Amino acid sequence: MIYTVTFNPSLDYIVAVDDFQLGMTNRTTFEQILPGGKGINVSIVLNNLGLETTALGFVAGFTGEEIRRRVEGIGCLSKFIPIESGISRINMKLRSIEGTEINGMGPAISAEKIExxxxxxxxxxxxxxxxxxxxxxxxxPDSMYMDIMKRLKDKHVLIVVDATRELLVNVLRYHPFLIKPNNHELGEIFGVELKTRSAVVPYAKKLQEMGARNVLISMAGEGAVLVAEDGSFYETHAPKGTLVNGVGAGDSMVAGFLAGWLETGDYSHAFKMGVAAGSASAFSELLATKAEIEQLYATL
Incomplete structure (x- = not known):
């Protein structure tokens, strides 16, 4: 079973407003509500590719129940832990102005619920x-990912971490199976600017030296790079297409990689599945379907 953890899931309220004006009443021309959160996105794409997955995390209030209902309605299993006070967050994303969103806070998580x-x-x-x-x-606690990996270190669970800065660096000692920073996040870790595929390779290898087994770097329009555990290296340009919605593209890449690796154990196939899945989501209103992923895979 593949389990995903989303500590602070959301309902994503996606709207478009023609000619948005500050200080005025604006009316939407498009509305969409989706369950949100990086782990949930991974679960949805894995489910689209035919793999069974269970989404874990914390939910609260009427929004939490709606997150659970929508995740299970898509076909994923869930074991969300209910929080008695507060509500799961609503994130409003304004499609009319690229990158503009307002994200909610979410409920407070007690030590008892963490346990x-x-x-x-x-x-x-x-x-x-x-x-x-x-x-x-x-x-x-900021050490949450590290605490989980420390607790599971003797169980030999294959663990994937998609996080930034200290959250990522702190878990490397526990040898995650896969990490997936983008080129900007990788550059932030080492205090450099990384714009090309060749430039990221030495720093991906540094993360391997620090403990990561496989390092997958997403680079938006520049493509992607994989430095694999067996010493192999893969890179590719981004597939051609029109960007429709960048939300969840990186999560889709993780899901595609895992699906490909579980299917064959071959890193080349896993890498191309990851790139195809990430791009297919970016080119679609919703997260990538199996047919969309397969269509792009054939172009790589």
Whole structure:
């Protein structure tokens, strides 16, 4: 089973407004509500590719119940832990102005609820995979990802981490199976600017030296790079297409990579599946379908 953890899931309220004006009443011309959060996105794309997955995390209030309903309605399993006070966040994304969004806070997570999640994770075995993705709510310790990996280190669970800066660097000592920073996040770790595929390779290898097994670097229009555990290296340009919605593209890349690797154990295939899935989501209103991924895979 592949488990994903989203500590602070959301309902994403996506709207378009023609000629948006500050200080005025604006009316939407397009509306869409989707379950949101990096781990949930990974689960949805894995489900689209025919793999069984269970979404874990915390939900609260009527929005939390709607997140659960929508995730399960898509076909994913879930074991969300209910929080008695507060509500799961609503993130408003204004499609008319690229990159403009207002993200909610979400509920406070108590130490007791964190321990409840830990007990769920204690049941994982070496036949399972775990995806840890996204930011940590302010009510939780910054060491959360590291704490989880430390607790599971003797279970030989394959763990994927998609996080930034210290959240990522701090887990490397526990040898995650896969990490997926983008080129900007990789540059932030080492204090450099990385614009080309060739430029990211030495720094991806540094992350391997620090403990990561496989390092997958997404670079938007520039393409992607994989430095694999077996010493192989892969790079590719970005597939051609029109950017429709960049939200979830990186999460889709993680899902595609895992699906490809589980299918064949071949890093070349896994890499191309990751690139195809990430691009297919970027070129679509919703997260990538299997047919969309297969169509782009054939072009790589």
């Amino acid at each position: 409840e999640l830990m007990r769920l994770l204690d049941d994982l075995t070496d036949t399972d995979m775990l995806v840890l993705a996204g930011s940590i709510p302010s009510s939780m």
